[in-house]
Amino acid sequence: MIPAIKSKLPDVGTTIFTVMSALAAKHDAINLGQGFPDFPMNQELIALVDEAMKKDFNQYVPMQGYLPLRESIAQKVSFLYNSSLNPDTQITITPGGTYAIYTALTTALQPGDEVIAFEPAYDSYIPNIEVNGAIPVLINLDFPDYKIDWDKVRQKISPKTKMIMLNSPNNPTGSVLSEHDINELRSIVKDSNIFILSDEVYEHLVFDNIAHQSILRYPDLMERSFVCFSFGKVYNCTGWKLGYCISSPALMAEFRKVHQFNCFSCHSPSQVALSAFLKNKDSYLSLAAFMQKKRDYFADRLKQTRFTPLVSHGSYFQCFKYDRISYENDKDFSIRITKEYGVACIPVSAFYKSGTDNKVVRFCFCKKEETLEEAANRLLKL
Numbered sequence: 001m002i003p004a005i006k007s008k009l010p011d012v013g014t015t016i017f018t019v020m021s022a023l024a025a026k027h028d029a030i031n032l033g034q035g036f037p038d039f040p041m042n043q044e045l046i047a048l049v050d051e052a053m054k055k056d057f058n059q060y061v062p063m064q065g066y067l068p069l070r071e072s073i074a075q076k077v078s079f080l081y082n083s084s085l086n087p088d089t090q091i092t093i094t095p096g097g098t099y100a101i102y103t104a105l106t107t108a109l110q111p112g113d114e115v116i117a118f119e120p121a122y123d124s125y126i127p128n129i130e131v132n133g134a135i136p137v138l139i140n141l142d143f144p145d146y147k148i149d150w151d152k153v154r155q156k157i158s159p160k161t162k163m164i165m166l167n168s169p170n171n172p173t174g175s176v177l178s179e180h181d182i183n184e185l186r187s188i189v190k191d192s193n194i195f196i197l198s199d200e201v202y203e204h205l206v207f208d209n210i211a212h213q214s215i216l217r218y219p220d221l222m223e224r225s226f227v228c229f230s231f232g233k234v235y236n237c238t239g240w241k242l243g244y245c246i247s248s249p250a251l252m253a254e255f256r257k258v259h260q261f262n263c264f265s266c267h268s269p270s271q272v273a274l275s276a277f278l279k280n281k282d283s284y285l286s287l288a289a290f291m292q293k294k295r296d297y298f299a300d301r302l303k304q305t306r307f308t309p310l311v312s313h314g315s316y317f318q319c320f321k322y323d324r325i326s327y328e329n330d331k332d333f334s335i336r337i338t339k340e341y342g343v344a345c346i347p348v349s350a351f352y353k354s355g356t357d358n359k360v361v362r363f364c365f366c367k368k369e370e371t372l373e374e375a376a377n378r379l380l381k382l
């Protein structure tokens with residue numbers, strides 16, 4: 001007899017992302033569902049990885065990550081956010097941003113702890129909280145601008161609140177935190193034992209001349225935070241699954257205890273390559289303008305349809321309401337347009353545990369202009 005597993009995630013099934021990508025492939029649809037670029041990454045960075053491999057950087061690097069890369073990250077953070085980090089004690093290289101988030105949650109949470117998270121939320125957050133035996137306390141971002149109502153946050157704080165999770169720019173909505181949000185957060189966590197997890201994987205994808213409100217700018221918040229990043233999002237190589245976490249020395253020491261018995265150390269040649277490439281400021285400073293052009297191009301083409309755009313100030317994504325097109329629920333609508341019109345998107349209800357349906361779908365615009373143009377041409381028929 002095969003022993004039965006008592007599931008740690010009994011509510012988790014096949015996600016809509018898998019469903020929509022499979023549907024897109026089956027119907028030869030343009031996949032604006034999943035968030036990945038369909039254009040080549042930087043060739044110079046590829047050459048640097050190649051060079052690192054040929055120079056035989058092919059064995060384990062230290063558990064914390066290749067030191068020159070951690071030093072380059074510290075220099076970058078000092079330049080961008082005027083924050084001074086110790087690469088020995090405050091930065092750990094991880095296999096992607098999702099892993100950094102999971103590890104931070106596993107480090108900080110005990111069974112029964114409450115974690116405040118905002119919905120719509122990136123799909124790993126809630127399972128990552130629950131697998132640690134903790135309780136997600138969910139707050140809807142205000143529709144339609146997807147801002148945080150801090151009074152709702154105050155109401156949800158309890159003696160069990162262990163952490164607040166933030167994501168700016170936000171996936172799926174493209175909303176970003178303002179200085180006002182940071183001040184509200186500050187007033188809430190001051191004199192508390194609450195940790196912060198800040199998912200900043202889209203730090204270089206903030207548009208409209210808005211400054212990214214990184215937690216790294218604020219030493220009082222930083223000391224209680226795990227701040228998570230992804231090289232995949234910065235260098236158009238989501239398949240690399242390489243990122244890092246930044247925290248205060250005390251928290252990072254605990255983070256590393258969990259990390260060292262899970263992944264231990266990440267892909268060496270990529271770290272060697274990135275340690276050099278990160279010094280090229282233009283490689284990350286140019287990203288926002290490049291991607292904003294794509295957002296604007298796609299939104300401009302969709303003006304000729306009955307989709308209603310919602311504001312996106314960042315990320316790979318823009319959400320659109322379709323209530324002038326159909327009364328269907330967002331899942332049925334997304335499946336139908338994939339099958340009948342050949343463009344896949346993601347229904348935003350998939351980012352809510354309770355499936356809140358505001359008749360909104362998410363399109364990913366980090367695609368070649370010809371991909372966006374063809375998708376828009378197909379959607380024009382709706």
Ligand SMILES: Cc1ncc(COP(=O)(O)O)c(C=O)c1O
Binds near residue numbers: 096
């Ligand atoms: C909000 C958010 N956080 C984290 C990640 C994951 O980053 P990585 O691919 O480096 O694990 C993503 C990827 O889609 C994301 O959208």
